[in-house]
Amino acid sequence: MRHIVRAQQFTPQLIERLFHRTKQFKKTDGRGFEDTLRRRFILNLFYEPSTRTRLSFDAAARRLGMEVLSTENAREMSSAVKGESLADTISYVTGLVDVAVVRHPQEGAAEEAASRNEVSIVNGGDGTGQHPTQAFLDLFTIEEFMGRLTNITLVCVGDLARGRTVRSLVYLFAKYPGNSIIFVSPPEYRIGEDIKEYLTRHNVPFSETSNLSETLEYGDVFYCTRPQLERPNPYGHVICDERMTEIRVEFTMRLVHVERMKPTAIILHPLPRTFELHPEIDSNPRAKWFPQAHNGLWTRMSILEYVCVG
Amino acid sequence: MRHIVRAQQFTPQLIERLFHRTKQFKKTDGRGFEDTLRRRFILNLFYEPSTRTRLSFDAAARRLGMEVLSTENAREMSSAVKGESLADTISYVTGLVDVAVVRHPQEGAAEEAASRNEVSIVNGGDGTGQHPTQAFLDLFTIEEFMGRLTNITLVCVGDLARGRTVRSLVYLFAKYPGNSIIFVSPPEYRIGEDIKEYLTRHNVPFSETSNLSETLEYGDVFYCTRPQLERPNPYGHVICDERMTEIRVEFTMRLVHVERMKPTAIILHPLPRTFELHPEIDSNPRAKWFPQAHNGLWTRMSILEYVCVG
Amino acid sequence: MRHIVRAQQFTPQLIERLFHRTKQFKKTDGRGFEDTLRRRFILNLFYEPSTRTRLSFDAAARRLGMEVLSTENAREMSSAVKGESLADTISYVTGLVDVAVVRHPQEGAAEEAASRNEVSIVNGGDGTGQHPTQAFLDLFTIEEFMGRLTNITLVCVGDLARGRTVRSLVYLFAKYPGNSIIFVSPPEYRIGEDIKEYLTRHNVPFSETSNLSETLEYGDVFYCTRPQLERPNPYGHVICDERMTEIRVEFTMRLVHVERMKPTAIILHPLPRTFELHPEIDSNPRAKWFPQAHNGLWTRMSILEYVCVG
Numbered sequence: 001m002r003h004i005v006r007a008q009q010f011t012p013q014l015i016e017r018l019f020h021r022t023k024q025f026k027k028t029d030g031r032g033f034e035d036t037l038r039r040r041f042i043l044n045l046f047y048e049p050s051t052r053t054r055l056s057f058d059a060a061a062r063r064l065g066m067e068v069l070s071t072e073n074a075r076e077m078s079s080a081v082k083g084e085s086l087a088d089t090i091s092y093v094t095g096l097v098d099v100a101v102v103r104h105p106q107e108g109a110a111e112e113a114a115s116r117n118e119v120s121i122v123n124g125g126d127g128t129g130q131h132p133t134q135a136f137l138d139l140f141t142i143e144e145f146m147g148r149l150t151n152i153t154l155v156c157v158g159d160l161a162r163g164r165t166v167r168s169l170v171y172l173f174a175k176y177p178g179n180s181i182i183f184v185s186p187p188e189y190r191i192g193e194d195i196k197e198y199l200t201r202h203n204v205p206f207s208e209t210s211n212l213s214e215t216l217e218y219g220d221v222f223y224c225t226r227p228q229l230e231r232p233n234p235y236g237h238v239i240c241d242e243r244m245t246e247i248r249v250e251f252t253m254r255l256v257h258v259e260r261m262k263p264t265a266i267i268l269h270p271l272p273r274t275f276e277l278h279p280e281i282d283s284n285p286r287a288k289w290f291p292q293a294h295n296g297l298w299t300r301m302s303i304l305e306y307v308c309v310g
Numbered sequence: 311m312r313h314i315v316r317a318q319q320f321t322p323q324l325i326e327r328l329f330h331r332t333k334q335f336k337k338t339d340g341r342g343f344e345d346t347l348r349r350r351f352i353l354n355l356f357y358e359p360s361t362r363t364r365l366s367f368d369a370a371a372r373r374l375g376m377e378v379l380s381t382e383n384a385r386e387m388s389s390a391v392k393g394e395s396l397a398d399t400i401s402y403v404t405g406l407v408d409v410a411v412v413r414h415p416q417e418g419a420a421e422e423a424a425s426r427n428e429v430s431i432v433n434g435g436d437g438t439g440q441h442p443t444q445a446f447l448d449l450f451t452i453e454e455f456m457g458r459l460t461n462i463t464l465v466c467v468g469d470l471a472r473g474r475t476v477r478s479l480v481y482l483f484a485k486y487p488g489n490s491i492i493f494v495s496p497p498e499y500r501i502g503e504d505i506k507e508y509l510t511r512h513n514v515p516f517s518e519t520s521n522l523s524e525t526l527e528y529g530d531v532f533y534c535t536r537p538q539l540e541r542p543n544p545y546g547h548v549i550c551d552e553r554m555t556e557i558r559v560e561f562t563m564r565l566v567h568v569e570r571m572k573p574t575a576i577i578l579h580p581l582p583r584t585f586e587l588h589p590e591i592d593s594n595p596r597a598k599w600f601p602q603a604h605n606g607l608w609t610r611m612s613i614l615e616y617v618c619v620g
Numbered sequence: 621m622r623h624i625v626r627a628q629q630f631t632p633q634l635i636e637r638l639f640h641r642t643k644q645f646k647k648t649d650g651r652g653f654e655d656t657l658r659r660r661f662i663l664n665l666f667y668e669p670s671t672r673t674r675l676s677f678d679a680a681a682r683r684l685g686m687e688v689l690s691t692e693n694a695r696e697m698s699s700a701v702k703g704e705s706l707a708d709t710i711s712y713v714t715g716l717v718d719v720a721v722v723r724h725p726q727e728g729a730a731e732e733a734a735s736r737n738e739v740s741i742v743n744g745g746d747g748t749g750q751h752p753t754q755a756f757l758d759l760f761t762i763e764e765f766m767g768r769l770t771n772i773t774l775v776c777v778g779d780l781a782r783g784r785t786v787r788s789l790v791y792l793f794a795k796y797p798g799n800s801i802i803f804v805s806p807p808e809y810r811i812g813e814d815i816k817e818y819l820t821r822h823n824v825p826f827s828e829t830s831n832l833s834e835t836l837e838y839g840d841v842f843y844c845t846r847p848q849l850e851r852p853n854p855y856g857h858v859i860c861d862e863r864m865t866e867i868r869v870e871f872t873m874r875l876v877h878v879e880r881m882k883p884t885a886i887i888l889h890p891l892p893r894t895f896e897l898h899p900e901i902d903s904n905p906r907a908k909w910f911p912q913a914h915n916g917l918w919t920r921m922s923i924l925e926y927v928c929v930g
Contacts, residue, residue, distance in 0.1 A: 095914030294405030604715030
């Protein structure tokens with residue numbers, strides 16, 4: 001039984017294989033695969049709403065012929081009864097479906113669900129932990145536009161403290177030779193020590209700065225993120241309104257920034273965006289966040305096929 | 311790319327064509343069309359709950375073989391991040407579906423979504439603005455029971471200030487010769503000036519009254535509506551409990567009213583009803599609001615086919 | 621037109637027939653029946669959330685080829701308009717679907733919906749009233765593991781005052797000869813007088829106790845339930861924290877209890893569980909609550925087929 005719960009699971013071999021399949025799905029606009037997973041059932045088991053991720057899995061599963069069950073209020077399954085375990089819920093849904101996409105506010109929830117090994121689990125994002133299918137689609141998009149996954153300078157911009165998408169992407173990115181990373185964030189939102197230790201251990205050069213401007217000429221891929229104000233700041237900082245205004249000014253990517261980038265540079269964002277990507281750069285050829293988002297469909301098709309039939 | 315965002319889009323030619331198709335769907339109970347839109351995807355993108363409208367589109371789409379994605383909490387897509395634009399959301403879903411039914415609390419939202427021209431938009435009701443598929447099913451029902459769309463006296467009863475269904479219906483109704491309209495409402499809920507100007511400009515005779523009783527013998531079609539207490543009164547009236555009780559008494563259609571109507575008259579209502587249609591008239595042959603509601607399925611099938619394949 | 625609204629509707633003849641069909645579904649893992657109810661529509665009309673029941677009906681319906689419409693917020697259909705009747709809602713959905721599964725907080729709601737006879741109604745649980753499809757799957761599970769439905773001592777444990785699942789099961793159980801029932805509950809949660817009168821009238825021996833320990837050697841089937849703290853205690857008891865702690869201690873089934881049971885005894889639970897089944901008994905061979913839950917799929921397939929095609 002196969003699960004996708006952590007970005008680290010994707011070996012370069014698996015990535016290559018899934019990229020190949022993803023490109024087939026994309027080239028054919030996903031048509032002609034309606035019998036691939038016919039009569040298989042998938043459950044979107046969402047303990048917190050994430051409409052985009054849910055719709056993306058839903059559309060991917062149906063293009064493969066799957067039947068899709070969904071709940072956006074999985075918390076209700078246990079709310080009336082305090083303390084129903086995730087394990088019990090998984091044991092229940094095992095009887096209904098072949099795959100469960102688990103979205104959960106707590107780090108490690110998907111891993112716990114997968115440990116039952118009763119139904120294939122795909123991690124649809126767990127707390128500040130991982131979001132491996134997002135990382136995989138990010139990587140696919142980089143390869144699509146850069147033509148390579150090596151010798152790339154990745155600039156991670158924004159809220160790096162809480163951004164699980166950055167975290168998962170960095171794990172994948174470190175697997176390829178010649179890559180380096182620049183982390184750009186307000187000091188209050190700097191990247192976690194665990195990531196820096198991981199990169200040191202894997203000999204991936206990286207640097208940190210809070211000055212976006214000085215990175216512009218160097219980056220091949222700019223990966224921007226929004227401040228996740230809905231989650232607590234892990235460093236305990238309380239950021240007052242004045243400071244937030246400063247951050248907004250300093251960390252809004254505008255035409256004046258983009259024009260200093262390499263012509264081949266691309267700008268990605270896991271969406272939704274807030275202030276950090278100014279609409280005036282939407283039509284710049286480096287803006288790739290919507291093509292990136294649309295790749296979610298094709299990459300998730302390949303991931304679902306993988307967990308179901310290998 | 312075709313969109314349905316305003317009732318005014320329906321020309322008599324288009325209406326005739328869609329009526330023809332709607333009748334085919336209805337006659338066959340919608341069976342045999344499962345391949346018409348096979349492998350096309352539709353998204354119910356609902357920013358406010360409207361279970362009836364959503365279920366109606368859902369059932370219509372499936373009878374045409376479409377795959378249906380839904381969200382009843384589209385606000386969640388942007389709530390955590392204040393100010394995510396509808397434009398960004400539309401750009402996102404473009405990659406997933408062929409058609410999006412947009413239900414939105416703000417007037418003009420569907421039009422804005424359609425202006426991107428990235429995915430076919432059907433307006434599922436936007437604020438106090440328009441609800442064109444409701445107007446179209448109303449018109450179909452009138453034609454079905456009256457056998458014509460001309461030389462009809464339409465009596466609009468109830469909350470005419472906030473009723474977008476009345477508004478959209480009047481636009482369509484004005485396109486046909488020989489029609490006239492009587493607006494019957496409490497003074498606090500009178501029809502807007504823009505509608506009256508529109509009718510004057512199109513030479514459609516109309517009158518206004520707050521006395522339901524004096525209209526009964528004249529109407530061919532009585533279109534009743536409920537007070538939309540969940541939306542603010544556009545004239546700024548605050549209606550006290552005593553006055554509301556008076557309104558309830560004066561504007562409840564009872565057997566004593568219905569029996570004074572022409573034998574061929576019909577009573578419509580966009581549902582749900584509150585006090586305005588007394589249950590004692592449910593079995594009167596003029597009561598046509600449930601057949602009207604059921605026409606939503608067949609009319610929406612024809613609208614979805616239109617936006618998808620022309 | 622067929623409805624399933626009360627457990628009492630299941631005659632032994634009907635039960636036998638549905639058991640036969642359920643076994644066929646289970647044996648084939650529900651595959652090969654995708655055309656059985658092809659092009660039929662079902663609506664999950666849920667006035668209160670019940671994710672498990674909804675997913676179970678959803679999965680059952682799709683395995684039979686049905687199209688599934690769902691609403692988890694049917695209350696919204698009437699909330700903006702106080703007092704929209706269930707009757708009007710049913711008349712509306714009649715035009716969309718062939719079957720409606722009604723979940724409603726008020727006892728008798730499903731019966732009222734069925735009385736319109738416009739669409740087939742399946743009771744998905746109404747207040748403290750009935751939950752006939754749960755009772756049917758419980759009965760099926762008993763027959764599956766015991767090999768019989770006669771000469772069984774059923775021990776009902778826990779919150780018997782509010783447990784509609786116990787109530788519905790007892791009605792079915794009383795139809796078979798040689799059965800007897802032991803009700804074990806805290807005095808505050810004792811079984812209702814109506815059930816006792818029913819059993820007396822049908823000559824089914826029963827006894828009551830609040831001492832779980834003294835029943836262990838006698839039971840063939842232990843049917844455990846959780847305290848439904850979300851519903852008011854029908855006897856008006858207010859249970860303080862100290863007393864609740866006592867109840868938890870006395871009514872948690874542990875290995876020390878289970879090992880005193882007959883080797884052939886089975887333990888059931890309608891799920892979700894709280895404290896009443898200790899995880900240490902999960903791997904005991906008498907623990908059958910997950911197989912029981914999984915039977916919900918096959919039994920609901922047979923019930924849907926029954927209401928649709930007889």
